[in-house]
Amino acid sequence: MDHKVDRRGFLKLAGMGAGVVFASRLALNSGSALAAGYGSGSGADADDFFFVQMSDTHWGFSGDKVNPDAKGTLQKAVAAVNALEHAPDFIFFTGDLTHTTDDPKERRRRLAEFKDIVSKLNVKNVRFTPGEHDASLDFGAAYQEFFGDTHYTFEHKGIQFIVLDNVSDPTASLGTNQLAWLKKVLDGFSKDQNIVVFTHRPLFDLYPQWDWATRDGQAAIDLLMPYNNVTVFYGHIHQQNYHMTGHIAHHSAQSLMFPLPPPGSQPKRMPVPWNPETPYKGIGFRETQAEVKEHGFNITEYPVVKA
Amino acid sequence: MRTKHYLGVVALLAGVMGLGAVLADTPVSEQAQMVIPNPGEQVIKVSSHKFEFVPAAITLKKGVPVVFELTSTDVIMGFNVPDFKNRATIIPGVVTRIRIVPDKVGTFTFFCDIFCGAGHEEMSGLITVEA
Numbered sequence: 214m215d216h217k218v219d220r221r222g223f224l225k226l227a228g229m230g231a232g233v234v235f236a237s238r239l240a241l242n243s244g245s246a247l248a249a250g251y252g253s254g255s256g257a258d259a260d261d262f263f264f265v266q267m268s269d270t271h272w273g274f275s276g277d278k279v280n281p282d283a284k285g286t287l288q289k290a291v292a293a294v295n296a297l298e299h300a301p302d303f304i305f306f307t308g309d310l311t312h313t314t315d316d317p318k319e320r321r322r323r324l325a326e327f328k329d330i331v332s333k334l335n336v337k338n339v340r341f342t343p344g345e346h347d348a349s350l351d352f353g354a355a356y357q358e359f360f361g362d363t364h365y366t367f368e369h370k371g372i373q374f375i376v377l378d379n380v381s382d383p384t385a386s387l388g389t390n391q392l393a394w395l396k397k398v399l400d401g402f403s404k405d406q407n408i409v410v411f412t413h414r415p416l417f418d419l420y421p422q423w424d425w426a427t428r429d430g431q432a433a434i435d436l437l438m439p440y441n442n443v444t445v446f447y448g449h450i451h452q453q454n455y456h457m458t459g460h461i462a463h464h465s466a467q468s469l470m471f472p473l474p475p476p477g478s479q480p481k482r483m484p485v486p487w488n489p490e491t492p493y494k495g496i497g498f499r500e501t502q503a504e505v506k507e508h509g510f511n512i513t514e515y516p517v518v519k520a
Numbered sequence: 521m522r523t524k525h526y527l528g529v530v531a532l533l534a535g536v537m538g539l540g541a542v543l544a545d546t547p548v549s550e551q552a553q554m555v556i557p558n559p560g561e562q563v564i565k566v567s568s569h570k571f572e573f574v575p576a577a578i579t580l581k582k583g584v585p586v587v588f589e590l591t592s593t594d595v596i597m598g599f600n601v602p603d604f605k606n607r608a609t610i611i612p613g614v615v616t617r618i619r620i621v622p623d624k625v626g627t628f629t630f631f632c633d634i635f636c637g638a639g640h641e642e643m644s645g646l647i648t649v650e651a
Contacts (some may be wrong), residue, residue, distance in 0.1 A: 314638055
C-alpha cells in the first residue's frame with residue numbers, strides 16, 4: 214500500500230454547482246498537476262474526453278429498509294446522466310447490473326429489464342462488465358446472452374481500455390487463461406501507453422475479511438506494473454475508495470442501489486440502512502475527464518438525486 | 521493411492537455439478553489437502569449448507585492448533601479465514617480438513633468465498649481466540 218498522492222497527484226475539494234459532490238484529480242505524471250477547469254472546459258485539450266462510470270445497480274434488489282426506491286433508482290440515474298452538462302463519449306457499467314437470484318429465468322428477466330432501462334441513455338456507446346451477482350452462478354452464461362464477452366479491450370482517443378472479468382469464476386478469480394490473454398494484450402503496448410482497466414472487484418486485497426479482493430488479482434497487477442500509465446476503475450464495494458499499488462491507481466465507485474460501510478468499520482458487511490432525512494445518500498455515479506496527453510483523470514462524483 | 525482416489529471423487533463431483541471450470545484453476549495441492557489430526561489434537565466439525573455454517577461461532581485458545589473438518593450438504597462452498605491465511609474448498613460428500621494455529625487473540629471472520637447463491641454474501645461466522 215503506497216500512497217503517492219502528494220508527489221504524483223492531488224485531491225482537491227471543489228464546489229462545482231448542484232449535484233457535484235467532489236472532484237479529484239490523479240495526475241500520473243508529476244509535472245502535470247494542474248486541473249483542467251470543470252464546467253467551462255478551459256484548459257482542456259482537444260483530445261480530452263469524458264466518460265461516465267456507473268456501478269452496482271443491482272436491478273431486482275428489494276428491501277425497503279435499504280432502498281425504498283429500488284424500482285426507481287436506476288431510472289433516476291439514467292435521467293441524471295442524460296442531464297449532465299458534458300455529454301460523455303461513453304458510459305461504462307462496472308458490474309452487478311442485477312441482483313442475484315438462484316432462478317435462471319428470473320436472472321434473464323432482470324438482465325432484460327436492466328438492458329431496456331439503460332437503453333434510455335442518450336449516449337449509445339455503453340459498455341459493460343459483469344459482477345458476481347450477474348455471472349457467478351452460471352459462469353456468465355446469461356450475462357453473455359445479453360452483453361457478449363466478459364473480458365475484452367477497446368481503444369478510445371489513444372487510451373487502451375482493458376476489461377477484466379473476475380466474477381464469472383465463482384471463486385472470484387481471473388484464471389490462468391484470462392491472465393495469459395492479458396499478458397498477450399499488454400505485450401502489444403509500449404511501456405508508456407495510457408491504459409485504463411475496468412473490472413468489478415478490487416484487484417488488490419482491499420479487505421479480504423469482507424471478500425473485497427480478487428483471488429489472483431495480484432497476478433494481474435504484476436503484469437500491469439511495468440507500464441507507466443495505468444489506472445483501474447472498479448465497483449463491488451459500493452463506495453469511493455482510492456488506493457495505490459506502486460504507481461497504479463485504483464478507484465472504486467459508489468453503488469446505484471445502496472452504500473456499504475467502510476471496510477472493517479463494523480463486524481459484518483451489511484448495507485447502510487436508508488435514512489429518510491438524507492435519501493439516496495451514498496448512491497451515485499461518476500464522470501471522469503480523461504486528459505489524454507497528460508495521462509491524467511479528473512473524477513467528479515454525482516449523487517443520483519440532487520440535494 | 522489414497523490421494524489419487526480423493527482426486528477422482530473430486531473430479532467426479534465437480535463434473536456432476538458442472539463446476540469443472542472452478543477446479544481447473546484450483547491448485548491440485550489445495551484440492552488434495554490431506555490434513556490428518558495429530559493424537560489428542562482438537563478437531564472441530566463445521567458443516568455448511570446454503571447459506572450458513574454450523575456452528576457459526578467458534579472459540580479457540582491462542583497457540584493451540586485445531587483441525588477443522590469441513591463438509592457441505594448441498595453445493596461447493598469455500599471456507600476462508602483471511603486473518604489466519606487459510607482457506608479450503610468444500611466438496612459435497614467429501615470431508616475437507618485444514619489446520620489453523622491461532623497466533624493472536626481477538627475475533628475473526630470466516631466466510632464462504634465461492635459464490636453459492638442468493639444468500640452467499642451473508643454466509644459467514646466468527647472465530648473468537650482467547651488468551
